[in-house]
Amino acid sequence: MNIVLKVENVAKYFGGIRALDGVTLDIYENELLAIIGPNGAGKTTLFNVITGLLKPDKGRILFLGKDITKLPPERRAQLGIARAFQIPKLISSASVIDNVILSCLFGGKMNLNTARNRSLKVLEMVGLNRKAYETAGSLTSPEKKLLELARAVAMKPRVLLLDEIVAGMPPVEVDNILSLVKKISAEEKITAVAMVEHVMRAVRYADRAVFMHQGKNTSRGLTK
C-alpha cells in the first residue's frame, strides 16, 4: 500500500510541555486510521501540525512524498489535506450550502458552478440536502457535525482528518457518523484519520489504530 502521509519524528513544545515528543506515523492510501488516546495525549496538536496551523519544533511532514513542513495551511488544503474540527467552525450567518461551496472553491479549486453541484451532492450524502438553504447557525448540534464533515469531504481531499467529531455525542449518533465516514471514505476513495474516544469503536470502524499517550504514539496495529 502507498503511503499518503508520513509524520517523521515530529515534536512540538509549549514552554516546558512536550505536546508532541517524536511522533512517527505512516498513513496508507484509502485506509481508515483511528487515533486513540486520553485528553492531553497530543492528538489535536498532531492534527494542527499536519494541517499547518502549528509549526513543529522538530521533524517533518511528507504528503505524497513531498515535504510540506514549511507550507502554509491553505497550500496544504489545496494539495488535498482536509480537516473537520472538534467544535464545528461553521459560518453561522451563511447558508448551509455556502459553507460547503467555500471549501469546494478554495480547497477543491473548483469554479462556482462545479462547486455548487458538488456541494449539493455532498449535502445529499450526509442527509442535509433539505436544509441546504437554511442558515448554518439554525442547525441542531448533530447536524452541525454533519455539515462540518460535508465541508471537509466536499473539497475532494486525499486525506481527511477528523478531530473528535463524535466527542460528546450519544452512542447512536456516534455510530451513525462513524458509519457515514466509513461509507463516504470508501466511496470517495479518501484516506481518513479519525480521533476516536472508545477502543471498541475504533475496532469496529477503523482498519488500523494508533495509541497516543503524553505526546508519543506508544503502539499501533491492525484492528481486524
Added chain:
Amino acid sequence: MRPVFFFRHPTLIVSLAIVSVLALLRIILFEYAQMIYFVVFYISLGLAFNVFLGFTNYVCFGYSVFIALGGYAMAHAIKWFAGVLNPPLVIVIGLLLAILYALILALITGFIGLRLKEAYFAIATIGLAQGVRFFIEGFHVWGGSEGLIVASNIIAHYGSKWLSTISIDYADLLMFSTAILSILITYYLLNSRARYAFMAIKEDEDVARSFGVNSVKYKLLAFTISGILGALLGASKLLKDQAIFPGEAFSLTFTLEALVITLVGGKGTLMFPLVLGILYAGLKYFLTTMFPGLQLLIFAVIVIVVVELFPEGVAGWLRRRYKGTLMEKIIT
C-alpha cells in the same frame, strides 16, 4: 425564463438609482450643489472604507492617509503639468498618480501589516497617517507643513474661469464617478468567489486557511481596493478645495467618520454604507450648525445605542424581518 434585470440585481439597481437621483438634483438644483457634493463624499467614504472593514473585519485607523495621498497626487499633477497639457488631461494624470500612490502604500503596509490579526493590525495602523504626516512635515517634502496650494497654478495657466469649472464641475463629476465605482466594485465583490473568502476570513481566519483560503491575499486585495477608492476621493476633494494641508489631511476625522458610517447599520453590505452616508452627511450638516464641534460626540452616542439595540446590525435585523422578500435582496 430569466427574471427581468431588476429582480436579478435589485441592490445594484437601487444603489445606482439613489446616486442617479442625487446627480439629477445636482443638475436641477444647482444652488444645492455644495450640499449634494457633501452627501456624495460621505457615500463614497462609507463605501470605500467598507470594502476593507466590511469584508474583512479589519480596521485601518490610518485610512485618512489614502485620502491625503490622493489629494497630494492631484496637486502634483496640477503643479507639474498645468500649462503643458489641457486641464482634463492633467486631471486624468492626477487620478493615475492617486492610484499609483495608494497602490504603493497599500501594498507595502498591507504586505507587512496584514500578517497581523485584527486588533494588532488596527494598532499598527494608528501611526500610519501620522507617520506619513511627520515625514512630509519633518523632511519638508511636498510643501512640508505649509501644504500645497494649486489655485494659483490653475489661474496662471488656464485663467480664473477654469478655476471654478475644475472646482465645481470636475470635482463633482469625479466624486460621483468615485461613488459609482465604489458601488460597482462592492457589488462585484459581493457576487464573486471572493465573497466566500471574505465570509470565511471574517468568521475565523485559521479555519478559512484550513479550507484553502489565502487570507493574506484576500485581505490585501480588499485593503488595496479600499485605499485606491480613498485616494480617488482625496483627488476629487483636492479639485474642490484646490489646496491640501497636512494637519487637516492626515487627521483622524475622516477615519472616524468612515467608521461611524460603516459600523452603524450593516458593514459588508452595499446598501447600508450608502444610506448611512446620506444620513450621516445630513445629520452632520444639521449638527454642525446646531452644535458645532460636538457632532462626532453625538454620533458616538448614536453608534452605542444602535449597537445595543441591534447586536446583529440593522442590516441583520432587517434581513431577518424581511426574510424571503425582495427587501431582503435589496439590503444585501
